[in-house]
Each structure stands twice: as structure tokens, then as C-alpha cells.
Amino acid sequence: MSTDNFLSVTDLARxxxxxxxxxxxxxxxxxxxxVWLNANEYPTAVEFQLSQQTLNRYxxxxxxxxxxxYAQYAxxxxxxxxxxxxxxxxxxxxxxxxxEPGKDAILYCPPTYGMxxxxxxxxxxxxxxxxxxxxxxxxxxxIADKLGGVKVVYVCSPNNPTGQLINPQxxxxxxxxxxxxxxxxxxxxxxxxxxxxxxxxxxxxxxHLAILRTLSKAFALAxxxxxxxxxxxxxxxxxxKVIAPYPLSTPVADIAAQALTxxxxxxxxxxxxxxxxxxxxxxxxxxxxxxxxxxxxxxxxYVLARFTASSSVFKSLWDQGxxxxxxxxxxxxxxxxxxxxxxxxxxxxxxxxxxxxxx
Ligand SMILES: *Cc1c(COP(=O)(O)O)cnc(C)c1O
Numbered sequence: 001m002s003t004d005n006f007l008s009v010t011d012l013a014r015x016x017x018x019x020x021x022x023x024x025x026x027x028x029x030x031x032x033x034x035v036w037l038n039a040n041e042y043p044t045a046v047e048f049q050l051s052q053q054t055l056n057r058y059x060x061x062x063x064x065x066x067x068x069x070y071a072q073y074a075x076x077x078x079x080x081x082x083x084x085x086x087x088x089x090x091x092x093x094x095x096x097x098x099x100e101p102g103k104d105a106i107l108y109c110p111p112t113y114g115m116x117x118x119x120x121x122x123x124x125x126x127x128x129x130x131x132x133x134x135x136x137x138x139x140x141x142x143i144a145d146k147l148g149g150v151k152v153v154y155v156c157s158p159n160n161p162t163g164q165l166i167n168p169q170x171x172x173x174x175x176x177x178x179x180x181x182x183x184x185x186x187x188x189x190x191x192x193x194x195x196x197x198x199x200x201x202x203x204x205x206x207x208h209l210a211i212l213r214t215l216s217k218a219f220a221l222a223x224x225x226x227x228x229x230x231x232x233x234x235x236x237x238x239x240x241k242v243i244a245p246y247p248l249s250t251p252v253a254d255i256a257a258q259a260l261t262x263x264x265x266x267x268x269x270x271x272x273x274x275x276x277x278x279x280x281x282x283x284x285x286x287x288x289x290x291x292x293x294x295x296x297x298x299x300x301x302y303v304l305a306r307f308t309a310s311s312s313v314f315k316s317l318w319d320q321g322x323x324x325x326x327x328x329x330x331x332x333x334x335x336x337x338x339x340x341x342x343x344x345x346x347x348x349x350x351x352x353x354x355x356x357x358x359x
Contacts, residue, residue: 016124023118033323035346040160040190040302042220042271043342052254059246063253069260070228074200074213079233082240083256085247087189087214087227090239092119094152094210094229097238098183099125104151109138111162111330113187116154131331136162138170144177153178156187158194161327161338163298165197175206183235185210190300192218192272197299200230207232217301218272219259226256275301279341285351286339292354293335302340310335317353324350 010018022028029038062083071078084090095106101124108116109132117127128150130142136159143153153174157166171186178184186199188211199211210231216222226248229239248256258264279298286295286305291313294306304327307313314326314337325338339350 014124016121020118020121023114031318031323033318033321035322035342035349037340037342037346037350038323038325038338039222040217040300040340041222042217042275042301043340043346044220046220046259046267048255048258050251050254051258052250055250057250059248059250059253061243061245061247062240063248063257065257066226066248066253066260069257070213073260073265074198074228074230076200076203076230077233080203080230080236082229082231082236082243083248083253084227084229084243086216086225087187087212087229088115088119089243089247090210090212090227090229091115091154091185091187092123093239093242094183094185095119095123095125096242098151099123100151101125103149105149106152106154107143107146107150107182108154109143111136111159111327111333112154112156113160113189134332136164136332137167138174140170140173140177143174147178147181150182152183152185154185154187156189157197157199158190158299160187160189160300161302161304161325161330161333161336163296163300163302163304165194165299168197168199171199172202175202175209178208179206180208183208183210185212187212189214190217192268193276193301194299203230203232207234210235215256215259218275219264219268220271221255221259224252224255224259226252275341278344278347279303281344282339282341282347282350285347286354289351289354289357291357302338304333304336304338306335307337308335310337313337313354313357316357317350320353322349322353 066083067078067081071081105126105128106120107128109130120127130139133139191198214227286292291308296304327333327336327338
């Protein structure tokens with residue numbers, strides 16, 4: 001058999017896939033911890049009973065109870081809601097619906113969430129970046145200068161991993177500047193921790209605005225894989241063209257609908273209250289620790305802090321089973337670690353371990 005032109009399986013893969021660095025999720029990075037503060041999850045499990053037993057049947061593409069309950073919760077119409085396999089699927093559907101591979105681009109402003117680039121690169125769509133200003137706010141002039149060919153702009157507010165809100169007047173300026181040119185995606189994965197900041201009230205003014213939401217953070221359901229995109233009907237209908245026929249399994253839709261009942265929502269609000277109190281405890285203590293240079297204000301369920309010798313601090317806590325998220329490699333985040341707000345016991349473990357650091 002000739003070996004001429006023999007292509008290995010890897011050779012056969014698309015070039016952008018061969019070159020792709022997959023998302024370094026907290027789970028993928030591993031670690032042998034018993035204190036997991038690296039993925040912004042809720043620290044304890046909420047119990048559910050399955051009520052749907054029709055697993056012989058395919059599920060609805062857009063399960064009505066989950067959609068109706070989310071619309072009610074978010075104060076929008078059911079036609080303005082798309083449900084997907086986590087907000088991460090929403091990020092990808094937006095690239096697939098709006099960006100021509102090899103031609104169009106997405107734009108985002110680092111330091112921010114890592115999945116915007118991974119989704120675009122997987123699909124073969126150019127990533128354009130405009131780093132934030134020194135205060136981690138948008139460089140509006142920089143964005144305006146780089147908007148040519150951009151079809152989707154992702155802005156995370158409150159931003160992961162910095163924890164602060166993007167100025168609403170800047171978001172408005174961005175929406176004005178992109179009218180008739182590009183979609184603006186506001187990633188509100190953490191909005192339950194600062195609900196007054198949501199942009200849902202702006203949907204009626206901006207047909208090119210899409211808002212991402214998730215059940216993975218304040219709703220304590222990261223393992224469920226369920227997220228939502230909120231936008232006007234025209235935009236939602238385009239996403240419905242590219243979504244898989246059965247994106248959510250029946251048990252997922254069942255539990256999502258339960259989590260979004262009035263009782264589910266009030267339980268979520270109680271969890272948020274408790275996390276906000278716990279965040280205050282963590283922040284106050286971090287500020288008294290020698291190896292902590294700076295603690296940044298947070299509107300979320302995590303805290304970003306700058307450390308002296310962050311890499312050795314990170315490693316030392318890792319070796320003690322306390323797993324944080326190292327943000328040191330992100331632009332403008334040298335020396336920074338991100339700490340999820342967990343239980344009081346978990347906060348105490350972090351504080352005690354940091355106090356013991358000899359730096
Ligand atoms: C966690 C997170 C998501 C992903 O949410 P899933 O619904 O779990 O896919 C999206 N955006 C940001 C900023 C996040 O932190």
C-alpha cells in the first residue's frame with residue numbers, strides 16, 4: 001500500500017482545530033482538593049426529584065415550562081428566551097448564527113471569560129481583542145477603531161474574573177456604536193448577585209442586544225448544564241435555526257423548570273444573601289493578610305486579589321487541597337488569583353492557609 005499522501009487522523013483534522021488550545025476549565029485542570037474554589041460554583045448541592053418519566057420520547061427543543069418560568073423570572077416575553085446547554089452553548093450559537101468563518105470576526109475585551117475565543121476559534125472565526133483600560137472598563141475608542149468586520153461583541157458584566165460591573169453608560173455607547181453593524185452580547189452569568197444591573201430593560205430599544213444567563217452560579221446547578229439567551233424575537237429565531245434539535249434532556253428541562261418556580265427563585269435569593277455575607281467575611285480577612293497586596297471590589301460570588309509571589313501561594317494552597325483559580329497569565333492580572341466564595345468553613349481554610357504563608 002502506498003504511503004504517498006497518507007494523512008494521519010490528526011493531519012485530517014481542520015487546521016484551526018489542530019492549533020486550538022481547549023478551554024482550561026477548572027475540571028480539566030484537575031487538582032486533588034477538598035476545598036474547590038476555582039469554578040465559581042455554589043458550594044453545596046440543592047436537592048431535586050425528577051417528575052418527568054417519559055424518557056422513551058424525545059424532549060421538546062425548547063421546553064415550555066422552563067422557557068415560561070425563565071421569562072417570568074427575567075421579566076421578558078417567552079418569545080425573547082432561548083434555553084441551551086449552559087450559557088456556553090449560547091456563546092457558540094451566536095458565533096455560528098452571525099459569523100462567516102474566515103471572513104467575520106468577534107471582539108472581546110480581556111481580561112475576561114475564556115470561552116468567547118474558544119468558540120470562535122473552533123468555528124474558524126477571527127478573534128479581535130481590545131484590552132480594557134487600567135480600571136478594567138471598556139476602551140470605547142479602541143473598540144470603535146477595531147469594529148470593521150466584527151459581527152459579535154462580547155462584554156461580560158459583572159466581569160469574570162475581575163468581578164466588577166461595566167459602566168452602564170459605556171454599554172449604552174457600545175450599543176449605539178454597533179447599531180446596524182454587529183450584535184452585542186452582554187454575559188450576565190453572575191447577575192443574580194447584583195440584579196439591579198441587568199440590561200433586560202434595554203431589549204426594547206436594541207434589536208442587536210443579546211443577554212446570556214445561566215443556572216450554573218446563583219441557582220447552584222452547574223452540573224445541570226442549563227443556560228438562557230434573552231433577546232428580541234428576530235434574534236432568537238436565528239439562534240433557533242442553528243441550535244440542535246434536542247439540546248436539553250428531559251431531566252434537565254424538568255429540573256430547570258422546578259428551579260425557576262417562585263419557590264425555586266426565593267431559595268436562590270436566600271443563597272445569594274448568604275453568599276454576599278460570606279463574601280464580606282472573606283474580603284475583610286483577605287485585607288489583613290501579609291501576602292495579599294490588593295483585594296478588588298466584587299459584585300459576584302468570587303473575589304479577585306493580587307498577591308506577592310502568587311504562583312508559590314497558589315501552589316502551596318493547591319498542595320494543601322485548596323484549589324483556587326490562577327489568573328496570573330491574563331493581561332493586566334499579573335499576581336492575581338480568583339477565589340470563589342464558598343462556605344464559612346472553606347473561607348476559613350483559605351484564610352488560615354494564607355496567613356501561614358511566609359511571604
Ligand atoms: C460560568 C460562566 C458561563 C458559563 O455558564 P454555563 O451555563 O455553565 O455554560 C458563561 N459566562 C461566564 C462569564 C461564566 O463565568
